[in-house]
Amino acid sequence: MSRPDDLTENLASLRRSAPKTVLDDVLRRTDFVDEYAVVEGPTGPAYVAWNGRGVTAFVPVDAVGEAGDFERRHPRTAIPTDTPPARLEKHLEQTLHTGRLGRLPIDLSSIGEFQRKVLEKCAEIPPGEIRPYGWIAREIGNPGAVRAVGTALGRNPVPVLIPCHRVVRTDGKIGNYAYGSPMKRSLLQREGIDPDEIEALAGRGIRLIGSDTTGIYCYPTCRHARGISDAHRVEFRSEADAETAGFRPCKVCRPAAA
Amino acid sequence: MTLDTLTERLASNRDGAFPDLVRSFQDGIYSGALQFTRNRSDAEDVTQDTFVRAYRALGTYDPERIRDLQLRPWLWTIALNRCRNLLRSRARHPEDPPVDEHRDRSIDTATEATANADLAMWRVRLAFLSGPQRTAVVLHHVVGLTYEEISQATGRSQSTSRSDVRRGLARLRTIIAEEEQ
Structure with a gap:
């Protein structure tokens, strides 16, 4: 009963639509989209976003608000997930616990060279210690670029993880912070630094x-x-x-x- | 959007155009992979892997090379390769269960079940064809590639591809006739 025409018709009817998950999974695997979740940070819950190359954002929930607001301000498409992949989660906990980046991968691939150098240098500052902006400028071979260092740190996509709170004004004042000076002081206090003492010392010159x-x-x-x-x-x-x-x-x- | 515009867009802005590349070709790749692999999950893996590899490859091509790409056969070169590797590793690890459509929990309607039984039946029939015949028949009649595109994807000449399809169809007719006796 299968006439010749039936055969090719039947073959054509074997065509199917790809599952809807294919596009999402491909975009995720090619690091087109980031995933994000809410984790417990040092100053309360924080949004953490990542892709296959590493963490792309770390922001206190208080500073951004709703998930929708986070997605809007994130520079790439971000899809909500329950938790980061186990390995990333482990290294993230480690970093939050020790105050050192350790083996936590950070994706700085969409960041310019100068800012990347600033952030990489900043990541070297150990917990419980602070350095002036001018120190980073000099260490990366741009001693005159103190203000640019400040700007670069102000746009740190992964504050806390890359500890820009450990960089202070050259005159010794604690200085500004993207999420407000009080948060900077409290982050430093958690690491055993007394900001008042630092500023008192600076006040005496x-x-x-x-x-x-x-x-x-x-x-x-x-x-x-x-x-x-x-x-x-x-x-x-x-x-x-x-x-x-x-x-x-x-x-x-x-x-x-x- | 024509395929020419898509290659042009891929050449000038890979990331901007890539999601459209996936949207344009995912159904075709998946439909073919369903016949070349043993189940949906393998077919989905092959489809995903194909585009992930395509994306990486595009990153290493200069714009001129991307503009000259014949997207459909190019993607099928990658997809056929993925299918072969998958079947080879399955053959080496026979303990992996050859998951069948019947185990798919998403099948809950009678229509779907029939459609899947259909897929399974054709997969059995196609298994009687030689490799090149099966590839050519599926690419031409299920996916819709031209003989020229099949030839580009498989590296066999156009006339060989044509006769692969013709002989494959003839073989299928014999098989179906035998079933009906």
Whole structure:
């Protein structure tokens, strides 16, 4: 009963529509769209977005509002999900716990070279320590670009994870933060830094601390400066002051190009 | 949107045009893969993999090369390759269950069940064809590729592709006639 025409007709009828999931899955696998979820951050719940290359955004829920608002301000299409993939979630928890990026991948591929360098340098600042904007500018080989460093950090897509809260004004004031100065202070406090103490020191014009036993000077929050006992503690107003007194810069916090 | 505009858009703005590439060809790739693999989930994997690989490949091509692409046969070169690899790895790991349509929980209507039984029946019939005949018959009569496109996708000449289809159809007629005896 299958006449010749039936055969080709039957074959043509085997055509099917692809499942609706194909397009979404392909776009996800080619990192066209990011996924996002809400996780517990250091200052409350936060939106975290990611794709196959890494985390693309980390924003306090309070700062953005509803999920729809987050999706609108996210630079790429973001699809809500329950939780990040297990591996990413593990490294994210690790980062939030230790204050270090560790093995958490961050996708900075859509960010310009200068800003990427600034953010990568910023990620090197250990928890519990702060550096001035000028330090980043000098470390990335652009000592004059202090304001640009400030702008680049202000647009940090993954604050907290890349710790731009650990970068302060060159005069020692805690300075601005994309999500407000109070959040910056509270993030620093969680890491054992007393912002008032830092600002009080800066208020007296002190920017560097040295030890007269080693002859080395540091930023006040450098882990080497914190070990200096009061008896051997020397305060400096500037790198020049310290150098004049015969001190050399610390090789860990690098307050001046060594 | 014609395919020429699509290649032009892919050449000038890969990311902007890529979702449309998927939308334009996903049904065809999936329909063919349904016949070349053993079940829907394999067919879906092949379809996804094809576009993911196409996307990566496009990233390595310069705009001139993208403008010259024959999209349908180009995608099918990738898809056929995916099908072959999948079947090869299935053959090597026979413990993987050859999932059948009947196990698909989404089949809940009689119509759908019939349509799937149909797919399964044709898959059995097509299994009697030689590889190149099956490929050519499915690409021409199910997916709708021209002989020229089949030839570009498989690397066999146009006249060979034509006779692959003709012989494949002849074989299918014999098989169907035998079924009816």
